[in-house]
Amino acid sequence: MRIALGVEYDGSGFCGWQRQPGLASVQEALETALGAVAGGAVGVVAAGRTDRGVHASGQVVHFDTRAERPVTAWVRGANALLPPGVAVLWAHPVPDAFHARFSAVSRSYHYLLLNHPVRNALMQGKWGWFHQPLDLARMREAVRLLPGTHDFSAFRAAECQAKTPVKTLHQAEIFRSGPLLQFRFTADAFLQHMVRNMVGALVAVGAGRKEPGWVAQLLQCRDRTQGAPTFPADGLYLTGVGYPADWHLPGPATRYHGAFLQPDAG
Numbered sequence: 001m002r003i004a005l006g007v008e009y010d011g012s013g014f015c016g017w018q019r020q021p022g023l024a025s026v027q028e029a030l031e032t033a034l035g036a037v038a039g040g041a042v043g044v045v046a047a048g049r050t051d052r053g054v055h056a057s058g059q060v061v062h063f064d065t066r067a068e069r070p071v072t073a074w075v076r077g078a079n080a081l082l083p084p085g086v087a088v089l090w091a092h093p094v095p096d097a098f099h100a101r102f103s104a105v106s107r108s109y110h111y112l113l114l115n116h117p118v119r120n121a122l123m124q125g126k127w128g129w130f131h132q133p134l135d136l137a138r139m140r141e142a143v144r145l146l147p148g149t150h151d152f153s154a155f156r157a158a159e160c161q162a163k164t165p166v167k168t169l170h171q172a173e174i175f176r177s178g179p180l181l182q183f184r185f186t187a188d189a190f191l192q193h194m195v196r197n198m199v200g201a202l203v204a205v206g207a208g209r210k211e212p213g214w215v216a217q218l219l220q221c222r223d224r225t226q227g228a229p230t231f232p233a234d235g236l237y238l239t240g241v242g243y244p245a246d247w248h249l250p251g252p253a254t255r256y257h258g259a260f261l262q263p264d265a266g
Contacts, residue, residue: 001066003074004094004249007059010085011233012125017049017059026050026086030061033081037074038067047100047241048107051192053125053233058108058240060249062100090250098247106170106242109195111183112235113203127180128199128235134181134206139174142205142212143183145219146172146198152191153222155201157230160192165222167191174202186242193230200228 007030015023019031027044034042047060069077074091082088097103112127114120119129146169153165171186183199201218204210210228218227243249 001068002062002064002094002096002098003071004060004062004092004098004100004247005074005078006089006091006250007061008057008087008089009055009059010125011050011053011055013083013085014052016052016054017046026056029083029086030078030088031063033078034063034065034074036081037069037077038065040065040067045100047104048190048238050236050238051233054236054238055126056238059238060100060104060241060243062094062098064096092249094247094249100241103243103247104241105244106186106188106240107190107238108171108184108186108240108242109190110185110237110239111195111199111231112237113181113183113199114179114235115181116179125234128232130203130207132207134203135208136174136176136181136206138208138212139202139206142202142215143172143174145212145216150219151222152194152219154218154224154227155194155197156191156224157193157197158224162189162191165191167194172198186240195236196231196233197224197227200231203231204228 009026013024014026017026019025019027031042031044042063042065044061044063050056071091075088078088114127114129115134117131149166149168151165152167156165167187167189169185169187171184173184175182185195201215205212205214
């Protein structure tokens, strides 16, 4: 039997999604909890492997098991055993042909950035911070240059293992709610550090260090060394994974997302 799960986690206390020897990972925590519910070893496959410090409110995973349990057991049982920073939101039986990663048609990430002269202590690790004033109009002019099918090599980490740097970015938007900026990106898939590097470039534009058209130049030059520094992982969230409707996974209304990820912003 194959089960799909919706998962959220605070990435602050983990080395990232993927198991690494001697380090605490989200994958290890989830596999340990699910294995206890199943009464045997469980291997989990995720839609996206987030890096150290990156959070998720809409991660999707799948696992196979011979254990027959009520669907609610995979949620309540796992949550009773998971550390406080990880929670299963929903469970749904799926056909064996379903694959959390390869069946996905889109991923969505949000980046939360506090634009204020003084850093915030209470939300440390939950959002990024930039102390200089940012011009939202300039940033929006620049962000409109990003959607489409492009070679995103200029926004790709040197250690990225993706087979191709060509991705289709469906959505790229910026919203402001007081001092909090929210960057929203949806693509068929993302390269390693792609969102953080795009945010870094947009911040450089907003701070007046670069002109909005510089973003288009980066896409054309395909040279990561010409881009802005990679922004910290603190404010990055995997907020959703899109699948064809015929998999019948819970829709957005069923999945919980923290209200701070969807501010009424202008």
